[in-house]
Amino acid sequence: MSADSMWSIGELAAQAGVTVKTVRFYSDRGLLPEAARSAGGHRRYGPEALDRLRMIRSLRTLDLPVPDVGRVLDEEGALEDVIAGQLRELGTRMAALRWREAALHLLQDCAPEDRAARLRLIGGMSTPPSTAPLARFWRQWLPPRLPARLTSTIIEHAVPQPPADPTPAQVLTFARLHAFVSGPCHGGRGQHQPTAHRRDEGYRPTVLYDGLIEAYALASPPLLTHRAPHEGQALDCFVAAYAHSAGTRDTPAFRRRLSGMLAADPRIDRYWHLTAELTDPSQPTAGAAHDWLCAALDAQVAEPAA
The missing domain is CATH 1.10.1660.10 (Multidrug-efflux Transporter Regulator; Chain: A; Domain 2)
Incomplete structure (x- = not known):
């Protein structure tokens, strides 16, 4: 040249x-x-x-x-990869902006005396919120040394995903959920755990949770149709999960003991109530299924005394 x-x-x-x-x-x-x-x-x-x-x-x-x-x-062909990466990044940024907008509307539309408390709640999480604190809560709440595949399955069903385009009410619910799992005593092991989580009680948690997942799935249809708790396959599967994990048989005496044990166990109702506000109503939470099954068990063991 x-x-x-x-x-x-x-x-x-x-x-x-x-x-x-x-x-x-x-x-x-x-x-x-x-x-x-x-x-x-x-x-x-x-x-x-x-x-x-x-x-x-x-x-x-x-x-x-x-x-x-x-x-x-x-680099030949790099444009397609770069565009895909930029679209992912842009989607993340837009989601963050939508969460910020909903959070600002939440503060703007509430009563002045509520703003300080709501601001503290919102300030306790990122926007959009990370689900890591919720997953960490479950890893602490669940029995130790569960198989990884079982822990992953439980967390997948128990941790709600942040909506891409939240309403102000959903922002408030997620903020309350984060505050709950970050609070004192929640998620700790030992005295704050259900009896069946404690190895000294003789339960095998892997057997228990494999059975509970099946029992909760069986309880979902009657929950969706608002049927009252009752005897049947779901309850039998629920009781069998506890019996097999304890190495014992499902007998009327065992059902009475199980009813009393579950009534005395620590509860995380607040978590499930908040989660229900963030999930599809056609998919009942594990907490709702557990409560339905416990109510069915309580009704059954109370029958002889009626």
């Missing part, structure tokens, strides 16, 4: 309609390689630099970071 067919940095800037500072910026970052240097050491560019500079400007109008622009220019 002859010297006459090359441009100085100023000429290239004029051709592209940008400043010399812009051309120098991209050159210094390796996005716009110079073709040669003049005798005086000044940068010289060929006509292909103009097309490359125009491409850089087009990519930058989309707010692509400079490293991503370099990838698109130098």
